[in-house]
Amino acid sequence: MATKEITYLDAIREAQAHALRDDPRVFIYGQDVGGFGGAFKATKNLAKEFPGRVIDAPISEDAIVGLAVGAAIEGLRPIIEMQFADFAAVGFNQIVNQAATLFWRTNVPCPITVRLPFGGTSGGGPFHSQTPEAIYAHYPGLIVLTPATVEDAYGMLLEAVALDDPVVFCEHKLLYRHLKAEKLPTEALPIGKARIAREGRDLTIVAYSAMVQDALEAATELAAEGWEIEIVDLRSVKPLDTDTVIASVARTGKLLCVGEAWPWGGVTAEVIARVMSEGFGLLDAPPQRLNSKDTPVPFHPKLWEAHRPTVRSIAAAARKILRH
């Protein structure tokens, strides 16, 4: 009997091993990634298996990204690991002003992959929980990915390394050990295409990353009440697969967009703006969104659970639209 043994984290490690093995231009750089195998063990044993290609960096997010850009100009394909997405803020300038503008200014592509362990976990607090995908998506020149499944964590990371453009790869920490699959995929949906995670008829829920799992549970709860909810997993936040979202809204007429990030100018705002302007005539109810509350992410588990969308709050928001 096949058991689910491969975790989301394993998939990320496997993808990196695969990349290092197949492409001599790939190397990994970041804090504690070498002998220690990374803060989350995403690079466990890779330094040993690929000597000289998994290198420890000092605590210098700016210089880490800058070094990657220089290496990319020289034709290498660096994967850099930020220890937490929250700390990528220190390297923000190099990501958005150096990496993201290089191709546009000079016609020289910048094939770096910046891995961000992101998203909230209980007890993480304000600086180990952030989901900054919208800010990076806002800057032209970046690809921003948010895999929600073990298969996508593997396939999309491989594809990210192969892309010539800078990729911000958002891996959700909560999914690292909780999400498991039987095996790694041999083929995958390409980057840029969203996935219908669940087919439905009465309401479309658009979600990404860990929220896809919560939305699926909410859909199960609502199914018991006679509602069939369709769930769209965006997979990549930029580019955002508007076509799949609109096709889904054409089927259901109702939209709820769920994101773990803060409300102002987030991915949920972007999805709704697009559906409103390109699919206005498809809507039978005003589109809604559900985000975390507009405060930093709290530390205490009780506050943390109330701060973010949950299975319960997703279902409640869905009911409100369904009853409209």
Add this chain to the structure above:
Amino acid sequence: MLQVVTEPHTGVADAVREAHLTAFRYMLRARLLDDKFGALYRASKIHGGVFLSRGQEALSVATGLALKKTDVFAPLIRDTAGRMAFGEPILDAVRTYLGSSLGPMRGRDGNVHRGNPQQGYLPMISHLGAMVSVVNGMLFARRLKKITGCVGAACLGDGATSTGAFHEALNQAAVEKLPLVLVVANNQYAYSTPTARQFACNELTDKAIGYGATPHSVDGTDLTACLQVLSKAVDQARSGGGPQLVVAELLRLCGHGEHDDASYVDANLKNSPFGRDCLKVAREHLIRHKWTDHTQISVWESEAVHEIEEAVGQVLREPAPDPYSEKWTAISTEHLIEGQEEAGKI
């Protein structure tokens, strides 16, 4: 291209003379090109900022000449002479300032933000200090690719040494023992901020010790000293000495930009030894050693002026970028481009 050889050889004197003459000619051309940019600015022919290098030509040319064409060079704001010495054609500089669609930046960036990355010549971004780690990355990559014997030079001002990016990058270079040469032009002012408000250590070279880098001091107004010190620093880096921190003392002899009248510059500094104009000093040095004469210099000047005028004349007739035929996308992977604008539709 220049190696200062220390053996007692009859060719040494020749080599030194040639080095000075080559350097001086670049300095002269750089000064004249800068003057032209200033004139174009005052005639409203340039959009945006104009940043000149007056007073820093000696240091800059010495840096450019000390590097091989296969090295990595990240010049900054006041490096007209160094860029020329490293191989940048005047046309590239003029095209970038005037925004020609035929220039290396194709109108997407302007003035001193120009370069050719795949030839090791990095175009700066405005955030000071940010280019140093990119130079590190190129050197690091070459090492991974088993390419040896290269050097990377990054130019900075006194102000840039205060940035976090500078700190992280120099530290990183030292930890990785990269062949990095940082050339700090301490021209006493970062825009209007004097060095007393920029750093508290006695000398900027003191910082080198903190990072594990090797310090070098030089009088930035003295071409001979610049040629010697830069040569030495580059050699040390090239032979595995790790990062080198060269700090040159000089004075900025123009505004931060041509929009700035620099009235805040302390008059005492203007009258001090580092207030000397390095071009004037070099000219006197050359004449004194009888390596050239005023007539010859005049010829070089008019040749340079002619070359510059030709270039400007040509570029003024070149097309500006056409927004209707621009490809309005910032990523290179075609199938991932969102909402692609059709050509002709803005």
Add this chain to the structure above:
Amino acid sequence: MPQVLITMPQLGESIAEARIVQFLVKAGDNVEADQDLIEVETDKATMTVASPCKGRLGGFSAQLDESYAVGAALGSIEATQEEAARLGLDEVVTQKSEPDSLAKGGQNGRRTQVQPTVRGLPVPANAAGASYLSPRLKARMDELGLHAADLAGVAGSGAAGRVTVEDFEKYIASLEKQKMSGASSMRVAVADAMRRSWTRPLATVGLPVVLDSLLAHRKTCEPKPGPALYALRALALALAENSAPAGRLVGSKIVHPSAIDVGFAVEAEDGVLVPVIRQADKRPLKDLTQRYGELVELARQRKLPPDATGGSVATVTNFGTFGLIWATPIPLPEQTLVLGLGAGRKVPFWDEQKGQFVPVMEANLTLSFDHRVLDGGAAGRLLQRISELMRQPEKL
């Protein structure tokens, strides 16, 4: 503890309100979700109002024997936070929300709180019920060539009684199951004209007219003019005296008719056509009789030439030909007036002179009009003048 409102639910097709007949629980009682709380009565049936959630009944704001509209608040339940969250139910906004303080801008320059103007997902407050069409519903209706009037028979199951796309599709599907015949293009055209006309506030005034002198006059004519032609001429002459009642209101201006062209309704297959007598005020009755007859024939055969229709400023309709004594016709959408003539009947009329009832032939004249252009008084005066002229047929 959040307060969850108990509201008057959807009561059925085109029912807007119900009367409270019995409260089934009292304040303080614990209730389950969907438990019956109130018994209400409509014109059609007795129904119950169920609890929106589990909790404790806070109390009823509704009164016994009073009527309340669909969606009105009737009381509230105290629910647990969890229960309210589970259902995504709104909290009660304080009953005494103070719109005045918003207008005043707060006292002493202190900023007042912004009160939300909608609760729940927005259905425009003044457009509840079938008049609120979501973008998707509008698109669907456009696709099928339908108008809001076509939804009149659809009960909305959505918020504030709106018709959802599901309601609509069910309705269309249910129609498929019933006998359907194609509506002729004439029918569709008349439907469109009447729908457009109805967008105005229309009113009708009526007056009986004694036809004896008219009938006597008619006996002396050859060919014989129809009673409607007499009415048409009387209307034309009355309008020639004062054309304002036939004016059209455009914004804040009244556009007076340039010529008194008057149309008259002729029943054609599956609809009505309106041929026109041009300058009806300038041509005496005897000159019009033949033309009138020709136009009636042409209309019945649907062979009216283009110059014989359109451009009239008022219409006459003789609903008396169907035996009707009273009708409230609808003016054409581009006209302000329509004059109707009912069937003549022998009725007793009090003759003051003779001091007894005498038999007379009487018919009702009704005048429907766009109430934006004229009021009952002007309409009445016009009708009186028409009646007067019809009793003096030699003037027509």
